Amino acid sequence: TEDAALVYVYGKTGLTSNLNKKVGISVNNQYHTNMQPGGYTYMLLAEGTHNLNIDGESIVIDAKVGDITYIEWRNSKSNVSYN
Numbered sequence: 700t701e702d703a704a705l706v707y708v709y710g711k712t713g714l715t716s717n718l719n720k721k722v723g724i725s726v727n728n729q730y731h732t733n734m735q736p737g738g739y740t741y742m743l744l745a746e747g748t749h750n751l752n753i754d755g756e757s758i759v760i761d762a763k764v765g766d767i768t769y770i771e772w773r774n775s776k777s778n779v780s781y782n
Contacts (some may be wrong), residue, residue: 704746704762708753709739710772722754722772734772 708724721733724740727750731742744762751758753772760768 702745702764703743703758704764704768705741705768706744706751706760706768706770707741708734708740708751708770708772710734710736717727719766723752724754725752728752 703777710722722736723733724731726742726744734740744760746762746764749760749762751760751770753770758770762768
């Protein structure tokens with residue numbers, strides 16, 4: 700969008716040891732969602748620094764308007780790529 704950064708969080712089925720486990724996601728200490736293994740979610744963030752917590756792992760995002768960030772979640776580890 701013209702006034703936000705877009706962040707995708709996704710996981711692949713089979714990469715999580717417990718396929719019934721939901722992954723909790725919060726942004727700046729505010730609940731966002733629970734994600735199923737193999738699922739995805741997205742969020743629009745205002746420009747600035749944001750703290751994402753994904754299943755206990757903290758990830759700092761320095762969001763800039765128009766940025767797209769992809770976070771791949773695997774077995775309690777994340778792989779972050781920016782576009």
